[in-house]
Every structure is written in C-alpha cells, then in structure tokens.
Amino acid sequence: MNHPTEPAAPHQTPGALDRLISEAFGATRVLPPHDRCVELRSQLRAAIEALHLDAREARTGTVEYSRDWWRLTNAITDADHALAEDLGSGLLSAALHVAELARRAQALRGAMEGLR
DSSP, rough: OOTTTEEEEEESSSTTTHHHHHHHHHHHTTTOHHHHHHHHHHHHHHHHHHHHHHHHHHHTTSTSSSSSHHHHHHHHHHHHHHHHOOOOSSHHHHHHHHHHHHHHHHHHHHHHOOOO
C-alpha cells in the first residue's frame, strides 16, 4: 500500500503499464543497455505480480472449468513460467526476456478484461 508521501509504483499510474509494455517490445528491435533491461524486468515483475493477484481473485469468481476460468488459469500459469526465467547475460536474451514479461502482463490484463 502506498502512503501519501510515497510516489505510486510505475505500473500503478494510468497508462504507465502500456508505456512499459511498449518499451519492452521495442527492446527487441533496438537493444537497450543491459542495465535498462534489468530495470524493465524489475518494473514488469512488479506489474505482473499485482496483475497475478488480481487474476487469482477474479478466477475465484468464475465457474470452475468455464471459458473464463481457463483463460485466467492459462494467463496465470504462463506468467508463472515467464517469472521463473532469468534475464541472461547478453543483450538479446535480456531484450527477449523483457518482451516475454510484457506479453505475460498483457495476457493477464486481457484475461481479466475479457471476463463476461
């Protein structure tokens, strides 16, 4: 929970997640410095962890084995797999990893937006 004197986390401000996802996808076209990939990874992990909790909560409100339940379950599982991977030491591996984290953040958000 943020206190009034603390700035909001980057993924909590309006449009910030979209900008973060866009930058992560762009990292595969123009390789950023490794340090920037480390920062992107940290920010995307925080966003995914928050979305992960929201998706788990949303899944409890769906009918088990329904289309929505499977959509949320698959998004959660895929995010778990991406979070388990490491950044790697090379620029390309780091860029591909942050792009995958961005895809997982998008999928989690999309699964929750698609609830009926």
